Amino acid sequence: MKKLLYPILLSLLMALFLNPFFQPQQAFGEPNYTDIASTDLVVEDADEGFLEDISSWFDGLWENIDDAIDGVKEAFGEIFDFIGDLIGSIDEAIAVFTEDTSEEEAINNLNDTLDQAEEFIEDIKNIPLEPKENIVYRVIREDEDPDKGIFAKAPEREEITIAGHVNNGSRPGFKGSKYISTTKSFQVAFENATKNINDGNSSQDLRIIQIDLNKVTNKYYDLTDPETQDKYLVSKAGKPWQRVRNYANKSQELLIEYSIPKEAITILGRPSEFLGDIGPGESK
Amino acid sequence: MNESVLMEEFIESEINMLTELRMGNGLDRSEYEKCIQTFKDLSSWWKKEDSIPEEAVLTIMEIYAELYLFAGNYKDDEKEAIIEAAEHFKKMREQFLSNEVMQEHDQDSLIRNLVKAIGENNGFFVQLEQGKGMNEEQFEKIFLELEHVTNEISTWERIPKSIVTLLISFYEMTLYVDKYKYDFNMPLEADKIYDAYERVFAQIAG
Numbered sequence: 001m002k003k004l005l006y007p008i009l010l011s012l013l014m015a016l017f018l019n020p021f022f023q024p025q026q027a028f029g030e031p032n033y034t035d036i037a038s039t040d041l042v043v044e045d046a047d048e049g050f051l052e053d054i055s056s057w058f059d060g061l062w063e064n065i066d067d068a069i070d071g072v073k074e075a076f077g078e079i080f081d082f083i084g085d086l087i088g089s090i091d092e093a094i095a096v097f098t099e100d101t102s103e104e105e106a107i108n109n110l111n112d113t114l115d116q117a118e119e120f121i122e123d124i125k126n127i128p129l130e131p132k133e134n135i136v137y138r139v140i141r142e143d144e145d146p147d148k149g150i151f152a153k154a155p156e157r158e159e160i161t162i163a164g165h166v167n168n169g170s171r172p173g174f175k176g177s178k179y180i181s182t183t184k185s186f187q188v189a190f191e192n193a194t195k196n197i198n199d200g201n202s203s204q205d206l207r208i209i210q211i212d213l214n215k216v217t218n219k220y221y222d223l224t225d226p227e228t229q230d231k232y233l234v235s236k237a238g239k240p241w242q243r244v245r246n247y248a249n250k251s252q253e254l255l256i257e258y259s260i261p262k263e264a265i266t267i268l269g270r271p272s273e274f275l276g277d278i279g280p281g282e283s284k
Numbered sequence: 285m286n287e288s289v290l291m292e293e294f295i296e297s298e299i300n301m302l303t304e305l306r307m308g309n310g311l312d313r314s315e316y317e318k319c320i321q322t323f324k325d326l327s328s329w330w331k332k333e334d335s336i337p338e339e340a341v342l343t344i345m346e347i348y349a350e351l352y353l354f355a356g357n358y359k360d361d362e363k364e365a366i367i368e369a370a371e372h373f374k375k376m377r378e379q380f381l382s383n384e385v386m387q388e389h390d391q392d393s394l395i396r397n398l399v400k401a402i403g404e405n406n407g408f409f410v411q412l413e414q415g416k417g418m419n420e421e422q423f424e425k426i427f428l429e430l431e432h433v434t435n436e437i438s439t440w441e442r443i444p445k446s447i448v449t450l451l452i453s454f455y456e457m458t459l460y461v462d463k464y465k466y467d468f469n470m471p472l473e474a475d476k477i478y479d480a481y482e483r484v485f486a487q488i489a490g
Binding site for chain 1: 298303306346353359478479489
């Protein structure tokens with residue numbers, strides 16, 4: 001019975017894919033037969049031009065039939081090529097799944113793969129791609145312990161402005177400030193967790209935490225908000241500092257002062273834990 | 285194209301280019317070309333003037349240092365391309381600022397004390413460049429004068445080229461941090477320079 005599985009599957013697939021090829025073929029811009037009958041074959045009184053009309057109509061018809069036959073031949077050519085490709089693909093797929101093992105193992109492998117795919121889809125469904133109200137994300141360093149809360153790197157450096165934090169914060173030599181960077185976008189967090197932009201985008205796998213702003217007790221600044229930008233992302237002359245605003249907008253940045261309590265934190269984990277092995281910045 | 289449109293394109297292309305670099309997307313060649321071209325056009329526009337519009341100062345002041353710092357985030361060819369872009373811009377900027385023109389502003393009296401403070405002890409920036417470290421006492425004196433100058437010019441619509449040149453030297457203090465940390469192997473001095481740079485940055489940029 002199992003031996004019949006592939007031929008049956010193949011037949012079904014062929015039937016499915018052949019169906020469109022057996023529909024009447026008609027090239028774009030070519031008159032269809034109904035049009036020919038209603039326009040060229042006009043029933044008129046028998047006069048001198050009648051036989052001529054009939055004759056030219058038959059000529060036209062034969063030309064159309066020839067074209068149709070050519071079309072059918074072409075279609076069959078495509079079908080055979082397609083079948084060839086299909087069999088090739090199936091062979092390759094079987095080879096991939098079986099690795100020269102038995103059919104039963106092949107089916108088990110296939111089922112396992114489908115199960116994994118289902119799990120993966122479930123995982124994907126749980127990933128929040130759209131910004132959520134009052135939820136932000138942070139990629140944490142290895143020395144940070146979210147179970148204890150998250151703390152600003154240099155709370156004593158009160159003099160560092162919000163604009164200064166945004167401008168210099170992503171640099172390797174940055175000594176920190178009283179602000180903790182977070183992002184409103186999971187996608188940005190994911191990219192930062194998987195690729196190290198300070199090291200030629202090399203691959204990394206850092207932890208992502210989710211923060212509920214409703215449980216954050218300190219002041220925070222949504223730097224994508226135009227009013228906040230007008231207040232804090234300004235130049236020395238008090239004019240809009242567009243470059244820093246662009247940085248904040250692109251990173252969907254939100255800064256929290258001093259600390260984030262552990263109650264506000266949900267650990268999402270490392271990207272490899274919820275998506276398997278991934279490349280830098282890749283989301284599978 | 286008039287001056288304000290050119291200036292807008294110049295500033296916008298610089299911002300776009302730096303934003304992409306910050307996001308890890310590499311050097312946006314088309315934005316860089318646009319930035320260079322508009323700066324070239326603006327340079328000829330401002331060739332015979334001793335000052336430039338205030339809106340363009342920050343871009344001219346920061347572009348070399350920012351490009352150079354972002355180059356450190358990249359590797360191999362991309363890093364080389366960003367450094368090359370930075371050096372190209374620096375060369376153009378030096379030519380532009382070194383033009384000898386008649387001075388219309390009474391800038392000498394404003395910057396006299398600042399220039400004097402910088403020049404003491406064989407020159408603050410010369411000492412930095414030579415790896416002799418940062419004289420903290422001298423820096424404090426310089427910083428006071430810098431505060432005075434930046435507060436004074438904060439309402440000006442045009443900034444004299446001589447002041448822009450000074451501001452560039454301060455902005456580019458950040459480039460000495462890595463030099464002291466890695467090339468001169470003086471981490472403590474690098475730390476001091478970094479702190480000084482952050483104060484200067486807040487004073488001249490925002």
